[in-house]
Amino acid sequence: MNSTQNSALPRAVLSRAALAAAAQAAAAAGGTTADLRRDAWGHGVLEVAPTVSAAGIRRVLVDDEEIAGKLRTDGVDAVTTGPADIDPHLLYGLPGAGTSPVMRLMGTVMSIKRLYPGDAVSYGYTHRADAETMVALVTGGYAQGIVRALGNHGSAEIDGVLRPIIGRVAMDVCVVDLQGADAAEGAEVTYFGGDGPARDALAEWALITGLTVGELAAVAGMSSEREWRA
Numbered sequence: 466m467n468s469t470q471n472s473a474l475p476r477a478v479l480s481r482a483a484l485a486a487a488a489q490a491a492a493a494a495g496g497t498t499a500d501l502r503r504d505a506w507g508h509g510v511l512e513v514a515p516t517v518s519a520a521g522i523r524r525v526l527v528d529d530e531e532i533a534g535k536l537r538t539d540g541v542d543a544v545t546t547g548p549a550d551i552d553p554h555l556l557y558g559l560p561g562a563g564t565s566p567v568m569r570l571m572g573t574v575m576s577i578k579r580l581y582p583g584d585a586v587s588y589g590y591t592h593r594a595d596a597e598t599m600v601a602l603v604t605g606g607y608a609q610g611i612v613r614a615l616g617n618h619g620s621a622e623i624d625g626v627l628r629p630i631i632g633r634v635a636m637d638v639c640v641v642d643l644q645g646a647d648a649a650e651g652a653e654v655t656y657f658g659g660d661g662p663a664r665d666a667l668a669e670w671a672l673i674t675g676l677t678v679g680e681l682a683a684v685a686g687m688s689s690e691r692e693w694r695a
Contacts, residue, residue, distance in 0.1 A: 474637075475572040475605035475656070477689040479508055480565070481516060484557075487564040488520035491555045498524040499556055500549035506557055506679055507686020508568060512693060514541045522551060558658075559678045560668035569658030570685045572605035574623065574648050575638065586640045587632030592617055599643045601628075603654050606637040610685030611656060614674040615639075622655040622663035623648050656685070 491499070499522045500506075505513040514525050514536050524542045526549045527533050536543035553559070558566040580586070580594040603621065605611045611619075616634040620627040621641050631642045641654070657666035667678040674681070 473573065473604050474688075474690045475570055475609050475611075475685075477507070477686045477691045478569045478571055478658075479512070479567055479686075479691060479693050480569075481693060481695055483565040484508075484513065484516050484567045485520050487556050487558050487562075487567060488517040488522055490564055491517075491551045492521035494552065494555065496550035496552070497522070498526055498544070498547065498549045499551040500553050501525045502528045503683045504528075504687050506553060507683035508557060509686070509691055509693075511535065512691075514543065515539060517556065518542070553679065557679075557682065559682065560665040565660070566658035566664060568682055568686055570605075570610070570656040570689065572603045572621070572654040572656060574650055574652040574654060575602045575604060576650060577601055577643075577648060585632070587616070587635060589633050592632040592640075598645060599647060600631065601641045601643055601648050601652075601654075603639055603641050604637065605654070605656060605689075606635045606639055608636045609688040610681060611639055612670075612674050612676070612681075612684075615670065618673045619670060620663075620666065622659070622661050622666075623652060625661055627662045627666075657682075 499517050501510045504510050518541045527543050533543035533545055554562040558564040580598050585593045607613050613634050615630050619630045628641045630639050632640050655663040657663050670681050671678050
């Protein structure tokens, strides 16, 4: 499968509005200190801390004194020890929390290829087509948190529909079966988050991989290009 463009990292698109709303809800639910370690669970500690502080969360717990010092300069009460009592699932809008996802992990369709019955995809040939279909090569692989266990088990959203990830997930790309549909090169792909059918996909990913939704979000956010939107 040949691509007409260079491979690029997927994007972790983050919503300031969703974060502010979630932080307000978390503050109203009780507690004083938010867990912003592990780079705010992949969301970006230096970007997250001022927003949650402005939303009413009194204190943030961070990884080290260097980060804490930078935040204190900006008027954020930051500490490196002690408990965090704000629910992080609520704060980051993780599945089941009742708040909107702050992070949306997005890839891009790099190229499209037709498969015929018996054709295989990706290395190791763990998937062979049982009927003629079109597949998309998509940015995002195990180096960016689309872990190998999702191959032949997980799914991704293209044009508003969840489609299966097929074959082995490679380091920077994976293959998605379009199941009789088509997709344009350059089309956006949502792995999790947003407001479409992939909104709570992290819950399914956790079942497939054995990792927690927090671990999955943190790895994806720290390994992708982060982009903040209003």
